[in-house]
Amino acid sequence: MNWSTIWELIKINILYSNPQSVTAAKRKKERRANKHFSAYKSLMQQQGILCLVFSAIYIYLYTGIDFRHYPGYFSAYIGIFMIVSLFSGFSALYGIFYESNDTKIYAPLPIKSSELYVAKVISSFGMTAVFLTPLISLLFIAYKQLRGIIWAIPLTVLMFSILFLSTTILTLYLNALVGKIIVRSRHRKLISTILMSISTVASVGVILYMNVVNTQDTMQGGILSDRLSLPYFRGFYDVVQAPFQTLALLHFWLPLLIMLLLAVGVVTYLMPSYFREVIYAPKPSAKKKETRIKHRSLPSVMVRHHLSTLQSATLLVQTYLMPLFYVAIFITPVLTSGVSFTQLSSDYFGVALVVGAMFGGLSCTANTFVGVGVSLERSDLIFIKSLPINLKGFLVQKYLVLVSLQASVPALAYLVISLFVLKLPLVLTLAFLVGMLAVIFLQGQWFYRRDVRLLDLKWQDVTQLFNRRYGQWLTMVSVFVTLIVGMLVFAATLYLGQLLNNVFLANSLVTLFLLAIGIINQFIIYRLFWDPLSNQSSFL
Numbered sequence: 001m002n003w004s005t006i007w008e009l010i011k012i013n014i015l016y017s018n019p020q021s022v023t024a025a026k027r028k029k030e031r032r033a034n035k036h037f038s039a040y041k042s043l044m045q046q047q048g049i050l051c052l053v054f055s056a057i058y059i060y061l062y063t064g065i066d067f068r069h070y071p072g073y074f075s076a077y078i079g080i081f082m083i084v085s086l087f088s089g090f091s092a093l094y095g096i097f098y099e100s101n102d103t104k105i106y107a108p109l110p111i112k113s114s115e116l117y118v119a120k121v122i123s124s125f126g127m128t129a130v131f132l133t134p135l136i137s138l139l140f141i142a143y144k145q146l147r148g149i150i151w152a153i154p155l156t157v158l159m160f161s162i163l164f165l166s167t168t169i170l171t172l173y174l175n176a177l178v179g180k181i182i183v184r185s186r187h188r189k190l191i192s193t194i195l196m197s198i199s200t201v202a203s204v205g206v207i208l209y210m211n212v213v214n215t216q217d218t219m220q221g222g223i224l225s226d227r228l229s230l231p232y233f234r235g236f237y238d239v240v241q242a243p244f245q246t247l248a249l250l251h252f253w254l255p256l257l258i259m260l261l262l263a264v265g266v267v268t269y270l271m272p273s274y275f276r277e278v279i280y281a282p283k284p285s286a287k288k289k290e291t292r293i294k295h296r297s298l299p300s301v302m303v304r305h306h307l308s309t310l311q312s313a314t315l316l317v318q319t320y321l322m323p324l325f326y327v328a329i330f331i332t333p334v335l336t337s338g339v340s341f342t343q344l345s346s347d348y349f350g351v352a353l354v355v356g357a358m359f360g361g362l363s364c365t366a367n368t369f370v371g372v373g374v375s376l377e378r379s380d381l382i383f384i385k386s387l388p389i390n391l392k393g394f395l396v397q398k399y400l401v402l403v404s405l406q407a408s409v410p411a412l413a414y415l416v417i418s419l420f421v422l423k424l425p426l427v428l429t430l431a432f433l434v435g436m437l438a439v440i441f442l443q444g445q446w447f448y449r450r451d452v453r454l455l456d457l458k459w460q461d462v463t464q465l466f467n468r469r470y471g472q473w474l475t476m477v478s479v480f481v482t483l484i485v486g487m488l489v490f491a492a493t494l495y496l497g498q499l500l501n502n503v504f505l506a507n508s509l510v511t512l513f514l515l516a517i518g519i520i521n522q523f524i525i526y527r528l529f530w531d532p533l534s535n536q537s538s539f540l
Contacts, residue, residue, distance in 0.1 A: 009120075044126060047127065054134050067141070081134055082132070318367045350511045353434060355486070356439075370444035375456045456468060
């Protein structure tokens with residue numbers, strides 16, 4: 001192999017591993033006007049810094065544990081970070097192998113297929129390493145406790161290398177399995193978007209799960225109770241504690257042999273099959289799709305059109321992941337504290353309405369469906385404007401579709417959590433959901449109006465839409481304002497109940513106040529935005 005060629009290919013393919021970071025780096029270059037800017041170097045620096053930060057942050061989880069007595073915790077940490085790295089590596093590999101669409105371009109060039117494949121694999125190492133490097137600290141601390149500092153350094157290097165290569169091999173097989181399905185599919189973009197969203201949510205979900213479990217772990221009689229050791233992952237403990245006993249053979253040496261066989265399969269099977277699939281894959285036929293469209297009504301066709309514009313993994317994560325974050329941030333302390341809401345009086349429906357309104361404001365920002373939905377149309381919007389359809393009706397329908405999709409997922413998640421986890425009374429659950437849905441609907445119209453005013457139909461990456469006119473700052477400010485105002489109204493409601501010595505009356509007054517605010521808000525947004533849309537010349 002020609003390693004100078006591989007290096008040049010790495011510099012190109014690394015840009016596909018994390019397009020959002022590349023876009024952010026380009027914006028940084030535009031602000032600083034640095035002539036020596038290099039996108040791939042900037043991305044590598046970001047990944048290196050993240051590796052160091054993650055390694056430093058997670059040291060605090062390990063230093064207080066004597067792993068000689070807690071092999072279960074050791075195996076749990078190994079498993080958690082390896083799974084997260086698997087998802088992160090898959091996200092990078094899929095972008096490099098299938099979203100880049102550059103393999104056919106290299107086919108006629110004097111570049112070996114093995115060189116291109118190796119370059120693509122190495123390009124994903126940065127994203128895999130980001131979530132795997134905290135294990136360096138874990139391995140060193142545990143092996144130092146088990147074997148002393150002299151053995152700890154070489155054992156850490158060796159075991160981390162095995163973990164890194166094992167994660168890469170598993171990720172390659174996962175990427176190949178998914179890639180084969182997507183390449184042949186007519187709905188390639190939709191499937192890839194869903195998969196990328198799932199991988200991102202799963203990565204964050206595993207980390208959140210670890211934090212929940214750590215919070216639930218309590219000291220019993222001054223002694224921390226260990227957990228059950230996980231198969232395979234415990235092998236990295238057993239092989240150091242007793243390298244030639246049955247447990248080490250079963251959980252380390254046998255999986256290591258399997259990984260070696262899988263590594264051979266990467267060279268003999270995955271690599272040639274990848275090039276066959278990508279280069280010679282037939283284009284999916286669209287005849288059936290065209291036939292079905294002829295028999296659909298205009299409203300259903302337009303709804304499908306609105307849905308087709310949302311096929312962006314980054315946008316889906318921004319829209320749906322933040323509500324999940326809030327679930328973890330606010331619900332986890334409640335679950336671990338042992339507080340029960342079963343006997344909570346239904347007279348606090350106003351408080352539930354306020355809390356729901358606060359969660360609705362947190363779930364609806366400028367970086368969600370309603371904040372970029374019109375710009376997602378791109379050139380299609382100009383074509384639609386030329387059709388004999390009512391533009392205001394089109395925008396109204398689009399907003400209703402977007403806000404319904406945006407509200408449905410958090411509403412369902414909070415409904416399940418309220419009824420079956422927190423076990424709130426039905427009245428409080430309904431009040432919470434009404435407050436959340438009302439704020440998403442009302443606040444979303446302001447961000448929808450902002451998108452129309454800052455309309456951009458020539459964007460290359462959806463993150464460009466997020467950053468229009470200080471979009472990221474606007475999101476941060478809206479989140480902080482929502483939290484501050486929500487907590488003030490929450491406290492005021494409780495105080496009013498004590499002042500009047502009548503909880504029901506206080507909550508009723510707050511509910512009427514919020515209803516009045518909502519009506520005034522809707523009247524203002526109608527006069528400023530929806531009413532002028534009747535004149536199409538005011539738009540575009």
